[in-house]
Amino acid sequence: DAGVIQSPRHEVTEMGQEVTLRCKPISGHDYLFWYRQTMMRGLELLIYFNNNVPIDDSGMPEDRFSAKMPNASFSTLKIQPSEPRDSAVYFCASSSQRGSPLHFGNGTRLTVT
Amino acid sequence: AQSVTQPDIHITVSEGASLELRCNYSYGATPYLFWYVQSPGQGLQLLLKYFSGDTLVQGIKGFEAEFKRSQSSFNLRKPSVHWSDAAEYFCAVGDSTGTASKLTFGTGTRLQVTL
Numbered sequence: 001d002a003g004v005i006q007s008p009r010h011e012v013t014e015m016g017q018e019v020t021l022r023c024k025p026i027s028g029h030d031y032l033f034w035y036r037q038t039m040m041r042g043l044e045l046l047i048y049f050n051n052n053v054p055i056d057d058s059g060m061p062e063d064r065f066s067a068k069m070p071n072a073s074f075s076t077l078k079i080q081p082s083e084p085r086d087s088a089v090y091f092c093a094s095s096s097q098r099g100s101p102l103h104f105g106n107g108t109r110l111t112v113t
Numbered sequence: 114a115q116s117v118t119q120p121d122i123h124i125t126v127s128e129g130a131s132l133e134l135r136c137n138y139s140y141g142a143t144p145y146l147f148w149y150v151q152s153p154g155q156g157l158q159l160l161l162k163y164f165s166g167d168t169l170v171q172g173i174k175g176f177e178a179e180f181k182r183s184q185s186s187f188n189l190r191k192p193s194v195h196w197s198d199a200a201e202y203f204c205a206v207g208d209s210t211g212t213a214s215k216l217t218f219g220t221g222t223r224l225q226v227t228l
Contacts, residue, residue, distance in 0.1 A: 004156070033215075043203065043218040056215065091156060101147060102216060104156035 002026075004105035006092050012111045018080040021108045023092030024073055033102060034067055034077050035091040043091075049075065082112045115140040115206045119219035127227050128196050134189040134222050136178075136204030145207030146187040147216065148178055152200045160202075163187065174198070199226045 005024040013019055025032045033048040047057040052069045060067070064083070069075040079086055089109050093102040116139045126132055138144055145164055149157040161172025168180040178189045187204060201223045205216040 042220045045215060045217075048215065093157075101159045101162055102157075104149075104158070106154070106156045 004092055004094055004103050006090075006105035006108050008108060009106065010109045010111075012113065013082055014113055015083055016081045017112075018078065019082045019086075019110060019112075021077040021090050021092075021110070023075045023077070023105060025075070025092070025094030026096075026103055027073065029094035029096050029103070030072075031095045031097075031100075032069060032075050033093040033095075034075070035093065035104075037089045037091060037107070038087075046077070079110075082110075084112045086110060087112050115144070115208060115217045117204050117206050117217055117219035119202075119204055119222050121222045122220070123223045123225065125225040125227060126194050129193050132189075132191045132194045132198070132224070134202050134204075134224070136187045136189065136219060137185050138187060138204070138206045139185065140206050143182075146178075146180060147205040147207065148172065148176070148187075148189050149203045149205060149218075150174075150200050151203065151221075157203060160189070194224075194226055196226045196228060199224055 007022045030051050034046040035043050037043050046059045047067045048055055049069045065079055067077045089107045091104050091107045093104045095102050118137045120135050147162045148160040150160050151157045160176050161170050161178055163170050163180045171177050176191050178187055180187050201221045203221045204219040208215045
């Protein structure tokens with residue numbers, strides 16, 4: 001079991017640029033979650049998918065953020081245009097069914113200058 | 114809306130001493146409760162979970178937690194701390210009535226272990 005795989009591990013970009021974060025969930029997991037972690041706000045749920053369909057995106061901060069899950073093994077979180085306040089660690093997590101624990105990736109540390 | 118409070122931001126204990134990390138939750142029904150640990154630069158790893166049944170749950174690495182409905186608490190304990198336990202610990206509550214476990218996390222408690 002390779003676990004949840006996120007790429008890149010680190011991303012440094014300039015304000016205004018587009019950023020794409022990638023996630024491969026654990027095979028067989030039907031739920032995929034995107035979280036953001038900052039010192040000020042802790043861990044925040046941005047969006048989650050069930051069977052590739054977005055279920056709840058109420059945590060997405062602005063229209064600059066978008067997420068897709070084109071198939072069961074891949075999801076992206078895109079920020080366009082990026083701003084310095086988007087700097088954070090973004091985690092992807094997956095779970096197999098309702099109530100099952102989340103399995104987290106190692107995160108992508110995003111720095112927007 | 115569900116919420117979690119971890120009142121201790123930072124705790125320091127000596128190696129070999131006992132540990133208790135506090136967690137209080139707010140949720141209308143019987144919650145799903147979790148403790149996760151995060152080492153620097155890493156993702157969150159599940160320590161233990163409570164869904165129902167026995168209110169004392171055992172987890173990995175010698176940790177345990179007790180669900181107390183009357184106190185809305187789910188405190189994490191370990192009888193003897195090891196230096197490798199130094200990390201950040203997160204309590205989380207899950208939506209047991211929804212279609213998925215949307216977890217709401219506490220702000221975390223950073224554990225420092227002195228030798």
